[in-house]
Amino acid sequence: xxxxxxxxxxxxxxxxxxxxxxxxxxxxxxxxxxxxxxxxxxxxxxxxxxxxxxxxxxxxxxxxxxxxxxxxxxxxxxxxxxxxxxxxxxxxxxxxxxxxxxxxxxxxxxxxxxxxxxxxxxxxxxxxxxxxxxxxxxxxxxxxxxxxxxxxxxxxxxxxxxxxxxxxxxxxxxxxxxxxxxxxxxxxxxxxxxxxxxxxxxxxxxxxxxxxxxxxxxxxxxxxxxxxxxxxxxxxxxxxxxxxxxxxxxxxxxxxxxxxxxxxxxxxxxxxxxxxxxxxxxxxx
Amino acid sequence: xxxxxxxxxxxxxxxxxxxxxxxxxxxxxxxxxxxxxxxxxxxxxxxxxxxxxxxxxxxxxxxxxxxxxxxxxxxxxxxxxxxxxxxxxxxxxxxxxxxxxxxxxxxxxxxxxxxxxxxxxxxxxxxxxxxxxxxxxxxxxxxxxxxxxxxxxxxxxxxxxxxxxxxxxxxxxxxxxxxxxxxxxxxxxxxxxxxxxxxxxxxxxxxxxxxxxxxxxxxxxxxxxxxxxxxxxxxxxxxxxxxxxxxxxxxxxxxxxxxxxxxxxx
Numbered sequence: 001x002x003x004x005x006x007x008x009x010x011x012x013x014x015x016x017x018x019x020x021x022x023x024x025x026x027x028x029x030x031x032x033x034x035x036x037x038x039x040x041x042x043x044x045x046x047x048x049x050x051x052x053x054x055x056x057x058x059x060x061x062x063x064x065x066x067x068x069x070x071x072x073x074x075x076x077x078x079x080x081x082x083x084x085x086x087x088x089x090x091x092x093x094x095x096x097x098x099x100x101x102x103x104x105x106x107x108x109x110x111x112x113x114x115x116x117x118x119x120x121x122x123x124x125x126x127x128x129x130x131x132x133x134x135x136x137x138x139x140x141x142x143x144x145x146x147x148x149x150x151x152x153x154x155x156x157x158x159x160x161x162x163x164x165x166x167x168x169x170x171x172x173x174x175x176x177x178x179x180x181x182x183x184x185x186x187x188x189x190x191x192x193x194x195x196x197x198x199x200x201x202x203x204x205x206x207x208x209x210x211x212x213x214x215x216x217x218x219x220x221x222x223x224x225x226x227x228x229x230x231x232x233x234x235x236x237x238x239x240x241x242x243x244x245x246x247x248x249x250x251x252x253x254x255x256x257x258x259x260x261x262x263x264x265x266x267x268x269x270x271x272x273x274x275x276x277x278x279x280x281x282x283x284x285x
Numbered sequence: 286x287x288x289x290x291x292x293x294x295x296x297x298x299x300x301x302x303x304x305x306x307x308x309x310x311x312x313x314x315x316x317x318x319x320x321x322x323x324x325x326x327x328x329x330x331x332x333x334x335x336x337x338x339x340x341x342x343x344x345x346x347x348x349x350x351x352x353x354x355x356x357x358x359x360x361x362x363x364x365x366x367x368x369x370x371x372x373x374x375x376x377x378x379x380x381x382x383x384x385x386x387x388x389x390x391x392x393x394x395x396x397x398x399x400x401x402x403x404x405x406x407x408x409x410x411x412x413x414x415x416x417x418x419x420x421x422x423x424x425x426x427x428x429x430x431x432x433x434x435x436x437x438x439x440x441x442x443x444x445x446x447x448x449x450x451x452x453x454x455x456x457x458x459x460x461x462x463x464x465x466x467x468x469x470x471x472x473x474x475x476x477x478x479x480x481x482x483x484x485x486x487x488x489x490x491x492x493x494x495x496x497x498x499x500x501x502x503x504x505x506x507x508x509x510x511x512x513x514x515x516x517x518x519x520x521x522x523x524x525x526x527x528x529x530x531x532x533x534x535x536x537x538x539x540x541x542x543x544x545x546x547x548x549x550x551x
Contacts, residue, residue: 013386020390028402142537144488144507146495147530150514228397232492236515247496250401258402265398
């Protein structure tokens, strides 16, 4: 298959994923209990007849086709619609929060990987006691993200970046360790060790260049892993990011924000998937 | 032998929880307004919470409910995954492509977003028992894609196996082949997939609960108990508040170690 066909196929798949995410969210929200309710219906100053009229009006305006058309129009306009909760354009809400979440994601993923690689390297060289040394990561893996975030508040230590880093490190450590153990067993490295080459020289000249493509592929997949932890971290540690916005939109049935966040997440996942072409790295790990 | 230790510890924990519920006569929802945040006594072994409810009873119920819910959800999820994986493997190419795309789409979207959205769209007035059932059913309904992909890949390998072709040539129907031969072959894959889902679902419930979207009060759950840790004033009064999270981590470690041992054996 040619390069252009591969790119076109992946792009088409990402577009389908976006459509799937948007349609799914609209359907879910449209049929959610309470979506058609209007705050004016609770207001005593409106007469019963007026309330019935408001109810009929909101039901009439919220057919699936109308919602979809309205969504497409607002996306074409560029403001992504008006938030029901904040009454401001969703694009305005997202722009500031995206910066905060992106910074958190980048810092968290990079530090998480640094922790994972720096600890996996010496542990992978050990002949015995590797499992014992991996115990802190096993413990972290068994700790829910919400508990990690709460612990960070309780002990007044770290913060969102540290929690996200530990979350990523716990999940990627076993993959990195498996890759490194596999690399140490390759014949040319065994020969290198037999002739007395120092481990650091082997790591620098052979192991890291050998596993670099697989590590890069895994790192792009870490984006999806990190997104899972984003909501509890941002909500519990009160970080004004996209995760917190999504949580608030979900609690208030804010359709416009929910669709925008779903499409944004699908977009990030699609791009991450396109970047990680070497998915075989996962299987190897 | 190695897998017996985690299994025995887990059984002991479950047995201990049942014993606690038998010995302690109070209900998990019973509030003693005179004993709010009481220290451990003979009546309340690990003290009471901010509403005067017995903490030991609540932790025992949370453990049993969490395990029962997660095991049920994992079983349902594995069955759904097996059905979809096998359907994709043994159906015409267009059907297989659609099923694979749907499972890929579910797999690629962040879990917590999906769970949060679907869970929050349910009625706000649901009873605690309903919220518990809904939470675990949702986990089951959204947790199948990874397992389905693995089953699909393995079933595709089996489809072209020599004994499959022999079976077709002997006149066996596809349904017979799948139920009598393919499913038993996939058992070694289904068991670890089921076991992997159990701790994953417990963690997902705890995270959802911490966001206020899990099992509703007064039914105790890991997630609802994590919320207690947010109140620093309560933390200063009793260290027993850490009991649920400590026990949750122990349960998850046991489950992970058990899964690892089973996966090694199969």
